[in-house]
Amino acid sequence: MISSQRQHLILSRLRTRGAVRITSLSQELGVSAMTIRRDISELSDKGLLTRVHGGAITANSLLSEPLFSVKSQMDVDLKDAIARKAVSYVAPGDVIAIGGGTTAYIFAQHLIESQRSNGVTILTNSIPVAELVQSLESKDVDVIVTGGVITRSNSLVGPIADKVVGSLRVNTVFLGTHSVSIPRGFLMPNSLEAATDMAMMGIADRTVILTDHTKWRCTSLSLFARFDQVDTVISDDGLDSKSAAKTRNLVKELVLAHQDEQTEERE
Structure with missing residues (x-):
């Protein structure tokens, strides 16, 4: 070991x-x-x-990884603003990957409700995301589930998940994170989940991290992405100016969503 x-x-x-x-x-x-x-x-x-x-x-x-049911009740307004902003990074017909966690789940909810989900294929290791898509049989959305070992956050991880992920290709991957560490990058408490997130990044043309401002105050064990490996970080306007400035110097794009803002369409 x-x-x-x-x-x-x-x-x-x-x-x-x-x-x-x-x-x-x-x-x-x-x-x-x-x-x-x-x-x-x-x-x-x-x-x-x-x-x-x-x-x-x-x-x-x-440091602990709360259950999905517990996390889903935390910082809901922040996650909702981030999720709405992230929808604009998807185009009809895209093939995307969605990781585990509650922010990614809320993103999936908003995506499916939008016209941008038409013809979209979703690869996910999140059981809640898979169940959400499957429950909407009338939607023109396909879902591929990785399989694997279930974590406390209802994510599927491990060698089986990594093998399935490695056989595919996606336009964009959307991932949550347990903590943001400057200048290290993005971390998870579960090393297997970190490895599966890394596998998803490896098959994606673009990586988008969805994380609220409280994650800059957390710490965790396993690094799954450096700042220079990420294309876009979408957070909320609660992020302090010092952390925002440092993050902008390290990542290609930092977007701060406003809770009372209606998301604008991206070209």
């Missing part, structure tokens, strides 16, 4: 238990106590946990 996998498991145990002991992790993972101490030290340096004598405790509740 490589270090990133061990560290993901350590954070996973922290999310469920609130604290972990070096001796228990050493026995569970079959590695030396020194190796666990080194992993905990690296995670502590990243701000992902707090070291204590004999183990570690959770540093920040935002």
